[in-house]
Amino acid sequence: MLDLFSDMELTAALMLGLALFFVLAYEFINGFHDTANAVATVIYTKAMPAHLAVIGSGIFNFLGVMLGGLGVAYAIVHLLPVDLLLNVGVGHGLYMVYALLAAAIIWNLGTWYLGIPASSSHTLIGSIMGVGIANALMNNQYWLSGINTKKAIDILLSLLISPTVGLVMAGLMLLALKKWRPDSRMHMTPEERKNTDGKKHPPFWTRTTLIASAMGMSFAHGSNDGQKGIGLLMLVLIGLAPAKFALDIESTSYQIERTVDAAKHMGEFYESNRDRLNGSLDLSYNSDHPLPVLFKCESASTLPAISTLVEKLNSVKSYESLSGEDRRVVRRILLCLDDTAKKASKLDILSKKEKADLDRLRKDLSATTEYAPQWVIVAVALALGLGTMVGWKRIVLTVGEKIGNKGMTYSQGNAAQLTAAAAIGVASWTGMPVSTTHILSSAVAGTMIANKSGLQGGTVKSIVIAWVLTLPATMLLSGGLFWAASVLFA
Known part of the structure; x- marks a missing residue:
């Protein structure tokens, strides 16, 4: 303390x-x-x-x-x-x-x-x-x-x-x-x-x-x-x-790997279902905005944000190795990825299995942000x-x-x-x-x-x-x- x-x-x-x-x-x-x-x-x-x-x-x-x-x-x-x-x-x-x-x-x-x-x-x-x-x-x-x-x-x-x-x-x-x-x-x-x-x-x-x-x-x-x-x-x-406190510094390398894997799986899901989801979620890949904007999570930033997250956490074994600013950025990305997944899991066009998969991925995403x-x-x-x-x-x-x-x-x-x-x-x-x-x-x-x-x-x-x-x-x-x-x- x-x-x-x-x-x-x-x-x-x-x-x-x-x-x-x-x-x-x-x-x-x-x-x-x-x-x-x-x-x-x-x-x-x-x-x-x-x-x-x-x-x-x-x-x-x-x-x-x-x-x-x-x-x-x-x-x-x-x-x-x-x-x-x-x-x-x-x-x-x-x-x-x-x-x-x-x-x-x-x-x-x-x-x-x-x-x-x-x-x-x-x-x-x-x-x-x-x-x-x-x-x-x-x-x-x-x-x-x-x-x-x-x-x-x-x-x-x-x-x-x-x-x-x-x-x-x-x-x-x-x-x-x-x-x-x-x-x-x-x-x-x-x-x-x-x-x-x-x-x-x-x-x-x-x-x-x-x-x-x-x-x-x-x-x-x-x-x-x-x-x-x-x-x-x-x-x-x-x-x-x-x-x-943006991230749980005590997170293990396994928990961080699960977070990265969850983000990758989400990216793959959005990529393969982009045409089906685009009527409800704007998943257009905008490389000019690789991070969520201030005060707002936009679905259009989802795919570039996933790429940024994977890049920042590549080979990271402990959050202590990240700078304070990078921890804040990672938290912002995780919160907005969770927000997009939450919106997607409520769409009627997805099957029950797909919604359940997204909910499981959301739990892995939030494992290192929802802590005390x-x-x-x-x-x-x-x-x-x-x-x-x-x-x-x-x-x-x-x-x-x-x-x-x-x-x-x-x-x-x-x-x-x-x-x-x-x-x-x-x-x-x-x-x-x-x-x-x-x-x-x-x-x-x-x-x-x-x-x-x-x-x-x-x-x-x-x-x-x-x-x-x-x-x-x-x-x-x-x-x-x-x-x-x-x-x-x-």
Whole structure:
């Protein structure tokens, strides 16, 4: 990690260090902002003492980050066209990073202070989209060119659909538990249990399941939200220190050879199918433009770019042997080759086998660009894990008592947690960022409806308003901060 600042001017190194600090601060805040989502039910139902619950949650959040992979991380990175970041100046890139981080931190702290279970995922995604759109407008480009619209739509759909799934599935699970064991004490609230037999803890097996599902949800939260922190940190490093992070320096010679072979096979495929593809993709060989142009990937540059890539990586055994500028060029080429292959794989004129082949080649192409150094993963895991251990009290009461008109029963807590943990786990496995907050809040609401407990209009209204306002508010806030910084410090 210390090598990160070598060969950098003191001012640039200090600014980069500050940017990394803010990223980890955001992840720390994300930890205590979202802690209650994992421990609210287990604390409210008195299945675990609060101090043990948050420590356990912190540990499992840490493990979730360490073992969760990078699928969600690069869904966040690809929300912005990454070549845009590779082609902005260091000062411009810093303004972008500081603006999106400031917007995310301000909104997270504000909603946490008010005790509203708002989404850190919405907050981060809105902040990234805001600076991307602002950057496009400031460069007199079409506003949507500042973001990866396809990726943004996929992410927004996942954020929209997942709470609905949580609400329905948790409600159905509660109904199944009530039908299976209608007279069980697991259908009591903590207060009812205390008044009935004087015990404050849930029944043994119910308590065991509550604890297990809370830790499972913490792990799922770490694997999803922690990856968002990794993606944000990589966004900073790629944008502000591209010479060191444009490519995975630890790539083996075999991985580099696979990258070159994938590019060659793509070139052969395009050459042999050029006539068939030219109606949809312009694959005319333009030797005057052997590289992708700034801010844009053009299919006409695909074949000459492949030739340039093969030439640059010919006999290269390690990326360390390339200059910083060559690493940036190679990354730009790989990103644009992936972009062209992605467009080609969606054409109806290609067979399923041809599309599958292109998708496999895309994985080989991105093997040395979609990565994260181990220290990045550990740093984010520590920030999220430590943040998880503080700040939980404000939102626990909201989740336990203020969503429904009655307090939460043990079975409701189980149904909500199991559903949320499963939904978040599936999302992490498929590489889609989702909102832990909204999935759990919706799951709790689903159990309240199924239990005929009713919903508290004021709390539900606050949650819905936060859900609706988070994206536009953070987009405007981050975009406005980015514009102001660019104007004031240009």
